[in-house]
Amino acid sequence: MELTVELVKAFVANGEGGNPAGVVLDADKLSYSQRLTIAQTIGFPETAFVSRDTEADFKVSFFTITEEVDFCGHATLAAFSVMHQKGILPAGIYKQNTKAGLLEVQVNSDGMVILTQKPPEELGTYKAEDICDLIGLSRHLLEETNLPIKAISTGLADLIVAVPSGQLDSIRPNHSAIIEFCQEHSLIGLHVFELCSHGQGLSARCRNFAPLVGIPEESATGSSSGALAYYLTKHVAPSDGFLFEQGRAMKCTSHIHAYVTRHQESVAKIAVGGMAKHVGRQHVVVQAT
Structure with a gap:
């Protein structure tokens, strides 16, 4: 056939x-x-x-x-x-x-x-010392962001990890360790980001690693972008819309729009587009x- x-x-x-x-x-x-x-x-x-x-x-x-x-x-x-x-x-x-x-x-x-996407669900918080070896950055660098490392799902469970500005391209993923970690914690992968300054026109630059499901690195991830939009609204600054760049390290730059609808103090709806x-x-x- x-x-x-x-x-x-x-x-x-x-x-x-x-x-x-x-x-x-x-x-x-x-x-x-x-x-x-x-x-x-x-x-x-x-x-x-x-x-x-x-x-x-x-x-x-x-x-x-x-x-x-x-x-x-x-x-x-x-x-x-x-x-x-x-x-x-x-x-x-x-x-x-x-x-x-x-x-x-x-x-x-x-x-x-x-x-x-599905309403966001927080699945747990992790320590920098548990994550640093997965992406080849020191614990101190991860702690420097003062942002939590959280597992969030808007359809698929991803670990959202902030790194200091300028460090995203320095990541060296340990794919076998990521697979073991994701299996242990029922995650699909890691979504790592650095915040961008207001003048850049971007909210954040991102990299996504999901070797557990056969994806060593992905150039645009819609489900993870929804989770990141929720994370940023909660932990950085509330916003109705975000623009994420992903795939630059793969020489395949992509743009993902993410939208957050809020009702009073809670997030009512997450959507991504492109x-x-x-x-x-x-x-x-x-x-x-």
């Missing part, structure tokens, strides 16, 4: 950079093993599989090269952008059914896709089941 996989770069910055994702439309009849085989053949961080659904407009599943994950921001952006560009979806608000729940996706007429670029398609042959 031959299938067409759309190849997309999500969260592009001025049409460049972005994080690659595969998108398979009309995936209703594909089994788990077929989806995993397709994701492994494409070899991108994630591939999204879009199916019909009775509860939402679409059911979407997400596969890395090693396994299915509950949610993926950049692959959601890729999937809905492709459907908009193909004329399947006009601008509007849609719902996708994922393993992380029923989530809203807004498609704008200019191609911007904004995806609502632009995507269709870069081609690949035909994949899978064995029938």
